[in-house]
Amino acid sequence: MNQPHISADIVLQGLSKRFDKTLVIPDLSAHFRDGEFTVILGPSGCGKSTLLNMIAGLEEVSAGRIRIGDREVQNDEPKNRGIAMVFQNYALYPHMSVANNIGYALKVARMAKQARLERIRAAARVVDLTDYLDRFPSQLSGGQRQRVAIARAIVREPKVLLYDEPLSNLDAKLRHEMRMELSSLHKRIGATSVFVTHDQVEAMTLADRIMILNKGQIEQFDTPDVIYHKPASTFVASFIGAPPMNLIKVRGENGETRLTDGTLLTKKPRSLKDANDCLLGIRPEKISLCDDGKSDSDPVAVDILYREDLGSHTILLSRLPDGQEISITTPLGQSALIGASVRICIKPEHCHFFSPQTGLRLA
Known part of the structure; x- marks a missing residue:
C-alpha cells in the first residue's frame, strides 16, 4: 500500500x-x-x-x-x-x-x-x-x-x-x-x-x-x-450556497434589468438579449450596501426584515420595492438594523439569468 x-x-x-x-x-x-x-x-x-x-x-x-x-x-x-x-x-x-x-x-x-x-x-x-x-x-x-x-x-x-x-x-x-x-x-x-x-x-x-x-x-x-x-x-x-443564490423575477428591456414594479435594478450584460420576463440570480455576498454613495451601480432601496449575526459576517433578509425578498451577506462590521431602510447595489457582472419556464441558464 x-x-x-x-x-x-x-x-x-x-x-x-x-x-x-x-x-x-x-x-x-x-x-x-x-x-x-x-x-x-x-x-x-x-x-x-x-x-x-x-x-x-x-x-x-x-x-x-x-x-x-x-x-x-x-x-x-x-x-x-x-x-x-x-x-x-x-x-x-x-x-x-x-x-x-x-x-x-x-x-x-x-x-x-x-x-x-x-x-x-x-x-x-x-x-x-x-x-x-x-x-x-x-x-x-x-x-x-x-x-x-x-x-x-x-x-x-x-x-x-x-x-x-x-x-x-x-x-x-x-x-x-x-x-x-x-x-x-x-x-x-x-x-x-x-x-x-x-x-x-x-x-x-x-x-x-x-x-x-x-x-x-x-x-x-x-x-x-x-x-x-x-x-x-x-x-x-x-441548492448550492448558504444562504443560496437569490432568484428574483425581473424584466429585461433596452439593456436594463427592472423589478416587476419597474424599479431599475441593474444594467444588463451585453451578451444577454432582451428576454422580457426572466429570473435574475445573484449570490448574497455579491450584493453591496452602498449608502456611502461610492458605488458605480444604480442603488435600490430595501427594507431589512431579519438579520443573523454569524461572527465573521451577517445575513440580512430584505424586501425589495416590489415586495420580493432577497438575502444579503455583509462582511464583519458592516450591517443594518431590523426595520431599517438601506440601499443596495448589484453589478451586472455578478448577475445570472434563468428562464422562468425551464429554469435553465440563459447566458
Whole structure:
C-alpha cells in the first residue's frame, strides 16, 4: 500500500432503475474519470444512493450498462466488480478487534496470514489506527469507527471506492476532521472514488467534480468552482450556497434589468438579449450596501426584515420595492438594523439569468 492503487474509470450508459411502477432513475449516462474523486449531491429522494448501489451491485439495473475499467459489470456480483464500499453505519463486528474487522474480507478470501497482517498494518497506517488494532469497536470514538470502516475498504486495494454518506453520523467537528482525512487519503491511494451526500459543504470541499441529481436526472456535472459560479439551472443555484443564490423575477428591456414594479435594478450584460420576463440570480455576498454613495451601480432601496449575526459576517433578509425578498451577506462590521431602510447595489457582472419556464441558464 506504499504505491498508489490501480484505479479505473466508471462509465454509465442509459442507466435506469424502476421500483415496481415508480421510475427512480430515468436513462442516466455519465463518466466518472479514472482516479477522480466525484461527489454525487442532491436532496433526499433524488436517487443518489440508488445510483451508487447499482454501481456497487447492491441494486439490480432495470436497463443500461455499467463499465468499470475495461469490463461491463452490470450483471456481476459485487465481489467481482473490483470495488469496495463505506456505508453510513459503520457495520463493524463488535466481537472482533479492529485488526480483525479490517482484515475480515482478506481472511474470507483465504489470504495467507502473514500477508494478511501486512496488509492490515498498511491500511491502519493510512488511516492512523496503528495504535488501536487490538481494541474493540466499543472502545472507539465515532470518528475512529468510521476510520476502521474505511481501512476495511482500502485493505482490499480496490480500483473503485464507493462512499454512501459516511460522515452523516458524526458531529460537526468530527465531520470537518474526516473531510480532511478523506481528501488526504484520496491523494495517497489514488483509487477512483464516488461519494454520495446531501451536504453541500462535503461536496464543495472534497470533490474534483460534483454530479448534482434532481429526481434521478443530472442537473449539472462539473467542478465545484463552475457549479458555484456558473450554475446551469435554478435548481443548482438554489441548492448550492448558504444562504443560496437569490432568484428574483425581473424584466429585461433596452439593456436594463427592472423589478416587476419597474424599479431599475441593474444594467444588463451585453451578451444577454432582451428576454422580457426572466429570473435574475445573484449570490448574497455579491450584493453591496452602498449608502456611502461610492458605488458605480444604480442603488435600490430595501427594507431589512431579519438579520443573523454569524461572527465573521451577517445575513440580512430584505424586501425589495416590489415586495420580493432577497438575502444579503455583509462582511464583519458592516450591517443594518431590523426595520431599517438601506440601499443596495448589484453589478451586472455578478448577475445570472434563468428562464422562468425551464429554469435553465440563459447566458
